[in-house]
Amino acid sequence: MEFKERTAAVQVQEYLEFLIHFKKVSELPSQREISEKLQVSRNAVKHALDRLKNEGQIQAKERTGIISNRKIDINMLGMDSMTTELKNKTVKIKHLATTIEKMPGRLKDFFNAPEGLVIKIARIRFVKDIPLTYEITYFNQTDFTRLANIDFTNKSLYEVLEKEYQIKPTYGRESICCFLADKKIGSLLQVKKGTPLYQVNSFNYQDDDFPIESTTQYLLGNKFKYHFNANNIYDYQED
Structure with a gap:
């Protein structure tokens, strides 16, 4: 070589x-x-x-x-909300829309609901009026009916969950990949079509394995970096 x-x-x-x-x-x-x-x-x-x-x-x-322009550092293995991860930033959250939709096929196993509806919440986060993330969060409509009527402008989803349902995600799984902005997402994040983004898909649970929410996030690749710390990667096994 x-x-x-x-x-x-x-x-x-x-x-x-x-x-x-x-x-x-x-x-x-x-x-x-x-x-x-x-x-x-x-x-x-x-x-x-x-x-x-x-x-x-x-x-x-x-x-x-x-x-x-230092990137915002996100812990891949943490269970903090994005609001907490950005606690040192002046973050504004714009609530775009909440809709009730048919259960997507990819979420049927996660929610253990072959049929039914989901609450779909779309939001954008800004720092100093610059868009950083576009997020789509899904909840099982049967379990979280009240969320459909809440305006999530400048509100943390996890804080609302604690207040309304006394519930908080304690573990989950994530997948991260590269995504090239399409016309819609590029317009929302104010970048050109084809701009590299992180696409992060997360599935979060309560201690008793109760599925709480699934979120797909699109993050600007030049604004974020991900890290994780592991003491012994050779002993790591996925549950």
């Missing part, structure tokens, strides 16, 4: 990503400082900065210089 050395531009990009995501630096060094530190040309620095800018990881501001 043949290995190729990293180009100067790649070295610069890796160095800047290290500063952004591990050192948590808000203001990056100047192009001259980067060039001198890494002993690379200014063209290599410019090329790396252009790539990071196109990926949404940095932005250039007058009188401020180059500043980082």
Whole structure:
């Protein structure tokens, strides 16, 4: 197998990503400082900065210089709501619609309901008027009838569940994949069709294996990152 050395531009990009995501630096060094530190040309620095800018990881501001756009870090194995995950952000939630629909085929086994209806709640989350996530949540209509009449603007679903039903999800499963924005979702998230997004499908339960809700989220790929911590991945087994 043949290995190729990293180009100067790649070295610069890796160095800047290290500063952004591990050192948590808000203001990056100047192009001259980067060039001198890494002993690379200014063209290599410019090329790396252009790539990071196109990926949404940095932005250039007058009188401020180059500043980082740190991604929102989500714990894959956590059971916190998205509202809790974003607790340090000024988040606004826009409730788009609540509808009663026929049980989707993919949710029949989850809700253990071959027939029946679901409550479908669609929402968008904003930070500083910039859309971050588009979310569609499904509840079994038989179990959560009152949710159909609630306006979820700037409300946490989990907090409403606790208040209305004294219930809270305690475990679940998730799948994460890449999704290219279609015309509808691109319009809602204010991005071009074909923009890379995370598509996160979650299925959440109470301790007694009672299925509570299933959510599909579309998140901007340049605004979020996912992580999980495991002490011994070799002993991991899925229940």
